[in-house]
Amino acid sequence: MRPTVTHRPSRRFQVDWVVVSVAGAKRWGLLVFFLLLAGGVLGSVLYFMHEPPERRAQRTLRRATASQEEVRRAGFSENLAGEFEQATRLLDEARADFDRRDFPACVARAEDAQQRFDLLGGLANRDFVGSGQIIGLLGKVEVQRANQTKWDKAREKQPLYNGDFIKTGPDSTAEVIFSDSTVYRVGPDSLLEVHREARTGREPSAGEVKVKIGQVNVYTATNPSSVVTDAARADVEHDSRVGVEVAEDSATLVAAYAGKAHVTGATGQTVDLGTRQAVNAAPGGALGQQRAVPDPPVPEKPAANALVNLDASDRVELIWRPVAGITGYEL
Numbered sequence: 001m002r003p004t005v006t007h008r009p010s011r012r013f014q015v016d017w018v019v020v021s022v023a024g025a026k027r028w029g030l031l032v033f034f035l036l037l038a039g040g041v042l043g044s045v046l047y048f049m050h051e052p053p054e055r056r057a058q059r060t061l062r063r064a065t066a067s068q069e070e071v072r073r074a075g076f077s078e079n080l081a082g083e084f085e086q087a088t089r090l091l092d093e094a095r096a097d098f099d100r101r102d103f104p105a106c107v108a109r110a111e112d113a114q115q116r117f118d119l120l121g122g123l124a125n126r127d128f129v130g131s132g133q134i135i136g137l138l139g140k141v142e143v144q145r146a147n148q149t150k151w152d153k154a155r156e157k158q159p160l161y162n163g164d165f166i167k168t169g170p171d172s173t174a175e176v177i178f179s180d181s182t183v184y185r186v187g188p189d190s191l192l193e194v195h196r197e198a199r200t201g202r203e204p205s206a207g208e209v210k211v212k213i214g215q216v217n218v219y220t221a222t223n224p225s226s227v228v229t230d231a232a233r234a235d236v237e238h239d240s241r242v243g244v245e246v247a248e249d250s251a252t253l254v255a256a257y258a259g260k261a262h263v264t265g266a267t268g269q270t271v272d273l274g275t276r277q278a279v280n281a282a283p284g285g286a287l288g289q290q291r292a293v294p295d296p297p298v299p300e301k302p303a304a305n306a307l308v309n310l311d312a313s314d315r316v317e318l319i320w321r322p323v324a325g326i327t328g329y330e331l
Helices: 022-049 053-074 078-099 103-124
Strands: 132-138 141-144 165-168 173-178 183-186 191-196 207-219 225-228 232-236 241-246 252-258 261-265 270-273 277-281 299-301
Touching: 053 078, 053 103, 078 103, 132 141, 165 173, 232 241, 232 252, 252 261, 252 270, 261 277, 270 277
Parallel strands: 207 225
Antiparallel strands: 132 173, 141 165, 165 191, 173 183, 183 207, 191 207, 207 241, 225 232, 232 261, 241 252, 252 277, 261 270
């Protein structure tokens, strides 16, 4: 007898055809792309959240140093030299913090220095559109275009044109630079109107700003500038720093902190202000007597550029040098 051989059926390789539409392939491709993109963003966020303090300090120092070199190459006017020196000192202190391995302090000072260098870079940059540009914002700041009624949220580097309005809310400020390098720092609860034609060619545009209410500090460089209110007009000379404050009844205070200003009341009276001099204009435009501006209190504690850790203490002690003849201080 021969053994029985069992023949197993041979396996057949079968192919199933699946039809996938082009639209479906695109959807799956987009899904994979967005998943990869989301993973990359999440990974970057996690990296920067857990970035070693020393590496973050190095990165911040490099960025601040690059901003410093950009400003140095671009150049700046003499009245901004003090701002550049102050930013440079902050950067030097940040480097010293790094050498002491105090990385949080290094990052804080380097970021502060970079913000100052970026501001100076904006002042030195002449290639912008319009009459001026917003270079700094804090809090709620809005812009209303000329001949329009709606208010839009302001943004940095936003161009401004003749007839535009700028409005700041409570505890809000804005910084505006015009083509002649004049800087306007607008205080809280303020409303002002741009009266400057757009710049053409290489010559800066002449003009003025009208303050409806609130306060503004004017920093002129190589060109004069003018601030107008319903009660007075202040013509600020070059290389000057002048503050203008307007009350709800249009009463105006003009104070020269550096340089000179020529003030004309609505009634035609005129007063010339020198450094640390001020004058009031009544709602009708009559000018008062010229008076001295008190010296600013010199802060003694905390030291300049000091860092305060509010996680360790919720109290900050402020001490300043008294000013002769002053009955009170406003903090």
